[in-house]
Amino acid sequence: MTDRQLITLRVNGEPYELVIEPRRTLADTLRQDLGLTGTHLGCEHGICGACTVLVDGAPARACLMFAVQAEDRDIRTVESLADGDELSDLQRAFSAHHALQCGFCTPGFLMLAEGFLAERPEATREEIRELVSSNLCRCTGYQPIVDAVEDCARRRQASRREHDRAACGEAERSGHAAGA
Amino acid sequence: MSAHTTESRHAPAGRYVGASVPRREDPRLLTGRGRFVDDIRIPGLLHAQFVRSRVASGVVTSIDLSAVLDVPGVVAAYTAADLDVIGITAVLDRPRTQFVPTEMPILARDRVRFAGEPLAIVIAEDPYAAEDGVEAAAVTYQVHTPVTSAEQALEPGAPLVHDEAADNVLLDVSMFATEGIDEVFAEAPCVVRVRTRTGRQNAVPLETRGAVADWDDRDAQLVVRTCTQVPHQVRTVMARSLRLDERAVRVITPDMGGGFGQKCVVGREEIAVAAAALRLRRPVKWIEDRKDALTASFLAREQRYDARAAFDRDGRILALDADIVCDMGAYSCYPFTAAVEPLMASAEMPGVYRVPAYRVRGRAVTTNKAPSAPYRGVSRPQYVMVMERLFERAARELKVDAVELRRRNLITEFPYSGVNNITYDAGSYLDSLNLCEQVLKDEGWYDLKAAAAAGGRHVGIGYSCFNERTGYGSGAFAQRKMSVVPGFDMTEARMDTTGSVTITTGTLSHGQSHETTLAQIAADELKLDISKIKIVQGDTDRVIYGWGTFASRSVVVGGSAVRLAAVKLAEKLRMLAAGLLDTTPDDVELDDGRVRRRDDPGRGLGYAELADIAYLKAHLVPKDLEPGLSVTATFDVFTDGTFGNATHGAVVELHKGTGRVEILRYVCVEDCGVAINPMVVEGQCRGGIAQGIAGALFEQVTYDEQGEPSATGFLDYKVPTASEIPDVAIHHLETPSALTESGAKGVGEGGTIGAPAAVLNAVNDALAPTGVELNDTPITPETVQRALEQAS
Ligand code: FES
Numbered sequence: 017m018t019d020r021q022l023i024t025l026r027v028n029g030e031p032y033e034l035v036i037e038p039r040r041t042l043a044d045t046l047r048q049d050l051g052l053t054g055t056h057l058g059c060e061h062g063i064c065g066a067c068t069v070l071v072d073g074a075p076a077r078a079c080l081m082f083a084v085q086a087e088d089r090d091i092r093t094v095e096s097l098a099d100g101d102e103l104s105d106l107q108r109a110f111s112a113h114h115a116l117q118c119g120f121c122t123p124g125f126l127m128l129a130e131g132f133l134a135e136r137p138e139a140t141r142e143e144i145r146e147l148v149s150s151n152l153c154r155c156t157g158y159q160p161i162v163d164a165v166e167d168c169a170r171r172r173q174a175s176r177r178e179h180d181r182a183a184c185g186e187a188e189r190s191g192h193a194a195g196a
Numbered sequence: 197m198s199a200h201t202t203e204s205r206h207a208p209a210g211r212y213v214g215a216s217v218p219r220r221e222d223p224r225l226l227t228g229r230g231r232f233v234d235d236i237r238i239p240g241l242l243h244a245q246f247v248r249s250r251v252a253s254g255v256v257t258s259i260d261l262s263a264v265l266d267v268p269g270v271v272a273a274y275t276a277a278d279l280d281v282i283g284i285t286a287v288l289d290r291p292r293t294q295f296v297p298t299e300m301p302i303l304a305r306d307r308v309r310f311a312g313e314p315l316a317i318v319i320a321e322d323p324y325a326a327e328d329g330v331e332a333a334a335v336t337y338q339v340h341t342p343v344t345s346a347e348q349a350l351e352p353g354a355p356l357v358h359d360e361a362a363d364n365v366l367l368d369v370s371m372f373a374t375e376g377i378d379e380v381f382a383e384a385p386c387v388v389r390v391r392t393r394t395g396r397q398n399a400v401p402l403e404t405r406g407a408v409a410d411w412d413d414r415d416a417q418l419v420v421r422t423c424t425q426v427p428h429q430v431r432t433v434m435a436r437s438l439r440l441d442e443r444a445v446r447v448i449t450p451d452m453g454g455g456f457g458q459k460c461v462v463g464r465e466e467i468a469v470a471a472a473a474l475r476l477r478r479p480v481k482w483i484e485d486r487k488d489a490l491t492a493s494f495l496a497r498e499q500r501y502d503a504r505a506a507f508d509r510d511g512r513i514l515a516l517d518a519d520i521v522c523d524m525g526a527y528s529c530y531p532f533t534a535a536v537e538p539l540m541a542s543a544e545m546p547g548v549y550r551v552p553a554y555r556v557r558g559r560a561v562t563t564n565k566a567p568s569a570p571y572r573g574v575s576r577p578q579y580v581m582v583m584e585r586l587f588e589r590a591a592r593e594l595k596v597d598a599v600e601l602r603r604r605n606l607i608t609e610f611p612y613s614g615v616n617n618i619t620y621d622a623g624s625y626l627d628s629l630n631l632c633e634q635v636l637k638d639e640g641w642y643d644l645k646a647a648a649a650a651g652g653r654h655v656g657i658g659y660s661c662f663n664e665r666t667g668y669g670s671g672a673f674a675q676r677k678m679s680v681v682p683g684f685d686m687t688e689a690r691m692d693t694t695g696s697v698t699i700t701t702g703t704l705s706h707g708q709s710h711e712t713t714l715a716q717i718a719a720d721e722l723k724l725d726i727s728k729i730k731i732v733q734g735d736t737d738r739v740i741y742g743w744g745t746f747a748s749r750s751v752v753v754g755g756s757a758v759r760l761a762a763v764k765l766a767e768k769l770r771m772l773a774a775g776l777l778d779t780t781p782d783d784v785e786l787d788d789g790r791v792r793r794r795d796d797p798g799r800g801l802g803y804a805e806l807a808d809i810a811y812l813k814a815h816l817v818p819k820d821l822e823p824g825l826s827v828t829a830t831f832d833v834f835t836d837g838t839f840g841n842a843t844h845g846a847v848v849e850l851h852k853g854t855g856r857v858e859i860l861r862y863v864c865v866e867d868c869g870v871a872i873n874p875m876v877v878e879g880q881c882r883g884g885i886a887q888g889i890a891g892a893l894f895e896q897v898t899y900d901e902q903g904e905p906s907a908t909g910f911l912d913y914k915v916p917t918a919s920e921i922p923d924v925a926i927h928h929l930e931t932p933s934a935l936t937e938s939g940a941k942g943v944g945e946g947g948t949i950g951a952p953a954a955v956l957n958a959v960n961d962a963l964a965p966t967g968v969e970l971n972d973t974p975i976t977p978e979t980v981q982r983a984l985e986q987a988s
């Protein structure tokens with residue numbers, strides 16, 4: 017049998033110690049060794065994006081990465097998005113816009129959008145469409161996915177503005193706004 | 197969960213039907229807690245892969261698996277001889293002059309008929325070792341010349357794919373042949389002809405096929421979890437193949453990542469996996485990789501049409517004559533057979549138009565390519581494209597506006613009995629066309645087209661009008677002379693002691709949202725909160741019987757069975773309550789989870805109270821009633837079914853220099869009768885249109901002379917992304933179906949049916965100044981580029 021290696025992975029904030037073959041992909045490790053089956057495999061050659069996870073915050077194809085390459089990096093999967101039964105705003109937007117039918121591509125699109133919106137909170141619809149074009153969906157025709165990501169982005173922007181305004185008002189009231 | 201009606205387009209009859217109720221499937225799928233077949237883990241699980249033929253046609257002269265067994269982790273490897281299982285034979289009730297039955301062995305025995313055909317199954321401790329094992333197999337072949345096109349297959353003296361099909365023809369039917377049709381063509385002032393070829397496509401569910409099989413000693417049952425649209429039919433074939441009683445096979449369908457028809461036929465691999473599990477008495481899992489999914493699963497749509505239509509001077513169609521050849525690949529699929537495409541096209545080609553005379557010849561040809569299965573729309577995307585091209589051609593000849601020409605020929609009076617012996621129920625053919633054209637005009641696309649032309653740009657507008665028979669019942673399938681006749685569906689509705697209801701359906705949602713829509717139907721009938729209703733599907737031990745999900749049948753047939761069962765359960769509740777409330781069943785009514793006296797609404801019993809009596813205090817149940825609260829209902833369609841319809845309008849621009857076809861606008865005016873859940877209806881339309889566009893512009897599997905398929909991955913098989921698929925504006929019309937229990941018509945396939953014709957017509961409209969006409973799909977950038985260059 018091929019050589020095995022002892023590695024440590026940090027997935028969704030939890031540390032895991034694993035003994036694995038160097039050729040084992042991150043996707044297989046997540047799914048088979050850690051039981052995190054939300055990450056799906058649609059092609060295993062880097063095109064469909066169903067396996068998209070976040071590696072140090074950036075979307076990555078888990079089928080193209082070996083688990084050993086993920087050592088010491090921060091991995092996030094779809095299982096991390098909801099808070100118990102409470103769906104995240106992005107997940108709620110997907111449901112509201114019917115951005116999933118069979119749901120097989122969905123974890124990949126969610127993680128893709130999650131990573132992207134963190135980087136580009138002010139993205140335009142065209143930029144969002146371009147982002148959505150990195151993954152494949154066979155059911156929805158994409159428009160609802162673009163709608164969902166856009167809607168989530170707008171809501172986050174609105175709540176940030178709201179937050180900023182509130183913070184600003186707070187600062188004024190406590191008399192520290194001067195000189196800002 | 198509450199219903200919100202923001203997108204409802206008509207006054208809902210109940211609280212739920214007609215409302216865009218949020219999908220009950222979503223929370224688990226959004227959180228990674230769905231359970232797809234590859235997510236299933238059983239202790240001691242083994243993993244299977246297949247040794248597949250490297251040649252398209254030939255005889256296996258030796259197959260040596262000894263090196264396979266030496267691979268670390270490999271547990272077993274079996275050939276056809278080792279497994280000894282019965283192959284799959286799909287038959288029609290037609291004479292041999294019309295249809296030739298052929299067998300698809302589970303593993304090829306000696307003859308191989310396409311590159312990718314399974315020869316042996318390798319079982320290992322993990323998937324990596326199974327793949328290593330496959331690599332170690334040594335197979336030698338005597339290679340034959342493969343048949344790689346329908347033309348070649350039909351040549352005299354062509355090599356034979358199946359010895360029993362003497363001319364490589366599996367189906368040959370000539371139908372209708374209205375008397376005097378030749379004279380009509382001879383005398384008509386306008387006769388147009390269209391010849392079309394459409395590319396071989398893969399339905400490409402994003403989840404590939406897969407199965408997990410395990411023998412259960414306690415139940416003396418083989419439990420097979422497999423992603424199939426037709427669990428009961430898989431059970432039937434599997435039991436026969438493995439020589440088991442049918443009750444000794446239980447087929448369970450977990451969450452499923454799409455199917456689109458590819459999974460509505462019985463796969464040989466799922467049976468091989470079951471046979472291996474039975475032999476090893478250990479659980480075995482097989483997950484198809486993308487290469488096998490693209491090359492060795494089921495394909496579809498490779499067709500050739502030679503069609504003529506005759507018109508009078510006023511532009512009224514007089515006759516239609518078509519010769520249709522479908523390249524069905526190496527095998528017949530179960531239960532539909534290789535005849536599914538030509539029979540669909542032959543029976544339904546006149547579509548939405550008043551065609552007085554019709555003749556058609558339909559053939560299914562066998563070639564050395566991966567076999568075909570029904571794919572969303574089955575032939576309708578093609579024949580609609582041909583019909584719509586014929587109308588465009590005629591409009592040009594007659595110098596009439598093409599939309600106007602359609603208007604003159606659309607069926608407007610219903611029910612309409614067609615020349616094809618089909619009776620069409622009411623639809624909005626003309627209204628949908630008028631509205632679609634109006635929308636594009638109002639949005640300014642005609643002006644833009646004119647301005648673009650003046651500026652030397654190539655912008656075109658194209659339409660397609662079509663109907664879609666939904667809810668094929670056993671009557672319709674019997675008319676096709678299927679010997680295994682799909683059609684009906686059965687539902688059980690059972691209330692438990694807490695007053696919540698479990699409803700089984702023989703349909704099988706794999707993205708279509710039945711857990712939501714069927715519950716909406718039942719909730720309204722039972723006057724019960726939807727959260728108290730659970731839909732159960734995809735388990736042959738829990739669901740009495742059903743025909744699964746295909747041909748847009750689920751809401752029509754399955755939904756009707758659900759409604760009937762809910763009605764019966766409601767009746768039983770009323771009878772029970774009437775006895776306990778000292779009145780008659782007619783004098784009580786259901787209201788929000790209670791049964792109350794009509795004359796005294798304050799007097800009533802909650803469902804939980806009634807259920808408590810029905811089960812736990814059976815001595816109180818009125819004498820003439822049985823204890824318990826469980827009913828079953830069946831629904832079938834014995835008429836010609838119910839027809840949804842739509843008009844699609846596309847605006848495209850052809851780009852000089854790249855040949856790219858850009859879709860600037862896409863409008864769909866659909867009529868599926870009563871929409872149970874408008875959000876879901878729109879989802880089906882959009883997704884269907886995306887697949888239709890994929891066929892029109894992008895996807896195709898070609899084969900070289902050796903029979904090697906061109907596409908082995910997504911780099912070669914170009915599934916369109918969000919950059920290529922436009923936003924779609926959807927408008928609704930509603931002509932309720934009188935046939936179904938809910939007024940709904942099916943809508944699963946319509947999008948896919950209409951899109952190729954609309955896009956192709958738009959491209960040709962844009963090309964009109966060049967004089968070039970394109971009739972084959974996919975329309976590649978190269979062909980567009982050539983056409984544009986030719987013009988300049
Ligand atoms: S599975 Fe990783 S990109 Fe398709």
Ligand code: FES
Pocket residue numbers: 115116117118119120121122152153154155156402453454707
């Ligand atoms: S929802 Fe099915 S592939 Fe995207």
